Amino acid sequence: EVEEETAAAVVADSSGDAAKVEEEPTANTVIPETNENKRPNSLPIVQQGDWSAYFDVKTGVVFYFDETTGTTSWDPPFKDFPRIVMEGSVPKVLDSSSIGNISMERALGYIGVDEMAEALKWEEAKEEERRKNAAKKAAAAAAAAEETAVVEIENEENTAAVSTKPEGKTVEMYEAVKNAELERLEQEKIVAEEKKVREEEAAAAATAAQLAQEENARLEKERIAAQYAAAKEREVAAKLAIQEKLEQELLEKERLENERAEKERLEAEAAAAKLAMQEKLDQELLEKERLESERVEKERLEAEAAAAKLAIQENLEQELLEKGRLESERV
Numbered sequence: 001e002v003e004e005e006t007a008a009a010v011v012a013d014s015s016g017d018a019a020k021v022e023e024e025p026t027a028n029t030v031i032p033e034t035n036e037n038k039r040p041n042s043l044p045i046v047q048q049g050d051w052s053a054y055f056d057v058k059t060g061v062v063f064y065f066d067e068t069t070g071t072t073s074w075d076p077p078f079k080d081f082p083r084i085v086m087e088g089s090v091p092k093v094l095d096s097s098s099i100g101n102i103s104m105e106r107a108l109g110y111i112g113v114d115e116m117a118e119a120l121k122w123e124e125a126k127e128e129e130r131r132k133n134a135a136k137k138a139a140a141a142a143a144a145a146e147e148t149a150v151v152e153i154e155n156e157e158n159t160a161a162v163s164t165k166p167e168g169k170t171v172e173m174y175e176a177v178k179n180a181e182l183e184r185l186e187q188e189k190i191v192a193e194e195k196k197v198r199e200e201e202a203a204a205a206a207t208a209a210q211l212a213q214e215e216n217a218r219l220e221k222e223r224i225a226a227q228y229a230a231a232k233e234r235e236v237a238a239k240l241a242i243q244e245k246l247e248q249e250l251l252e253k254e255r256l257e258n259e260r261a262e263k264e265r266l267e268a269e270a271a272a273a274k275l276a277m278q279e280k281l282d283q284e285l286l287e288k289e290r291l292e293s294e295r296v297e298k299e300r301l302e303a304e305a306a307a308a309k310l311a312i313q314e315n316l317e318q319e320l321l322e323k324g325r326l327e328s329e330r331v
Contacts, residue, residue: 045091046093051067146185
């Protein structure tokens with residue numbers, strides 16, 4: 001029994017933590033599941049530019065993640081992003097030719113032991129691409145800052161040239177200040193580039209350490225699985241007997257019989273409940289029809305009473321007119 005529980009734990013671990021079932025929240029009350037580095041726990045369904053689409057197993061809803069800034073969103077990031085629809089409880093990319101599509105099993109987090117190495121390589125390549133994009137953006141920002149500084153210096157030179165006319169030592173001092181400022185900007189650029197290189201090296205080292213740790217964990221799981229298989233074979237070869245097999249078959253038969261009886265009982269209870277519900281609905285329908293008939297009859301009687309009252313009123317008015325006419329004739 002201990003070995004069987006160990007095997008079950010190995011299989012559960014190799015399937016990935018994303019397959020664990022939790023209480024189902026709503027997309028309006030929770031945020032997508034991410035890890036310590038603010039990264040989604042599953043692999044993306046589809047990717048375009050810096051944005052990727054992921055399937056959140058807690059809410060059953062697709063969300064979107066910016067691989068560069070770490071921003072998450074429940075809505076598509078832009079109009080041309082590949083459309084995703086839900087078929088039952090499984091998301092599907094309408095444009096199946098989109099670059100970056102992977103298997104739905106991986107997107108849902110069901111990664112087997114044999115696929116773990118491929119998934120790690122995929123994540124490593126993706127992380128390298130993010131680092132390259134970040135380096136390009138940093139270089140572009142540094143170039144823009146340098147260009148802005150140069151433009152400011154040129155503007156200052158033009159302003160100084162228009163307002164004053166330096167000569168002799170004043171020109172030399174101005175050139176010295178200008179050169180010092182350019183040298184300072186160049187030193188800041190070099191320091192920023194060195195810092196960026198150090199950060200990239202640290203990130204690469206952290207990623208490599210994480211990948212090595214995950215690889216070691218995968219190897220350990222495979223070793224445990226192999227040990228379990230060997231122990232199971234030794235157990236079957238040493239302890240398996242005909243009597244034990246017969247007893248197991250008898251117990252299995254009794255269990256199946258109990259399950260069948262329980263299933264029939266549940267089905268009978270469900271049928272009885274359904275019949276009672278149907279009878280209740282029929283009674284409610286009959287009561288509704290009776291009330292409707294009474295209402296119609298009441299409206300008819302009220303209409304007849306109103307017509308009779310109107311006729312009596314007309315007769316009284318005619319009698320009054322006749323009486324007035326007779327009185328006039330008598331006079």
